[in-house]
Amino acid sequence: MSELVLESGKRVRRVRPSHRSWTAARQRAFLGALGESCNVKLAARKAGVSTSQAYVRRAQDAGFRAGWDRALATGYAQLEMVMLERALHGVEKTVIARDGSKTVMREYSDRVGLALLRMHRENARFADESVDDVEWQEARDRIVGRLQRLRDQDGIETKAAADPISLIGWALARR
Numbered sequence: 001m002s003e004l005v006l007e008s009g010k011r012v013r014r015v016r017p018s019h020r021s022w023t024a025a026r027q028r029a030f031l032g033a034l035g036e037s038c039n040v041k042l043a044a045r046k047a048g049v050s051t052s053q054a055y056v057r058r059a060q061d062a063g064f065r066a067g068w069d070r071a072l073a074t075g076y077a078q079l080e081m082v083m084l085e086r087a088l089h090g091v092e093k094t095v096i097a098r099d100g101s102k103t104v105m106r107e108y109s110d111r112v113g114l115a116l117l118r119m120h121r122e123n124a125r126f127a128d129e130s131v132d133d134v135e136w137q138e139a140r141d142r143i144v145g146r147l148q149r150l151r152d153q154d155g156i157e158t159k160a161a162a163d164p165i166s167l168i169g170w171a172l173a174r175r
Contacts (some may be wrong), residue, residue: 022049022053022057026047026048026049027047027064027067029046029047029048030043030044030046030047030049030054031043031067031068031070031071032071033046033047034068034071034072034075035070035071035072035074035075035078036075036078037075038072038075038076038079040054040055080116083112083116084116086109086112087108087109087112087113087116088113089106090106090107090108091106091107091108091109092104092105092106092107093105093106093107
């Protein structure tokens with residue numbers, strides 16, 4: 001597979017990627033391995049690139065950086081699910097007595113369970129809270145008021161100045 005390269009700002013030529021080039025396949029392999037392991041060194045090895053190349057690409061390519069972040073988020077979510085499974089259902093352990101008899105038992109980690117509870121206490125609290133119509137309307141009015149003040153500062157006056165939709169459109173176009 002080859003790609004087009006602009007040379008000296010004038011000529012376009014087709015070149016083959018070198019063994020060090022980041023191809024789409026290498027990027028997929030790296031991000032897939034990173035999502036499975038959360039380990040940059042291992043992911044780089046699986047993709048056939050160096051760890052430093054991966055960090056340089058992350059610094060220079062926003063799309064790759066976003067993929068990197070998504071891969072890590074996926075990996076950590078999987079790890080959390082495994083830990084939650086272990087905390088809820090335990091881990092089977094085989095205990096061998098001095099007489100050679102084997103007993104299978106389940107061991108539960110209270111520390112893992114407590115750590116997971118601490119991590120999600122805030123999320124559980126927010127899930128139980130609901131926003132009533134009055135609170136929603138107050139928040140909406142505050143946002144619209146701020147947008148109107150910004151619009152007034154820019155000296156823009158239109159008949160639709162009080163219309164929230166036109167204010168939002170104006171604010172987005174202003175960015």
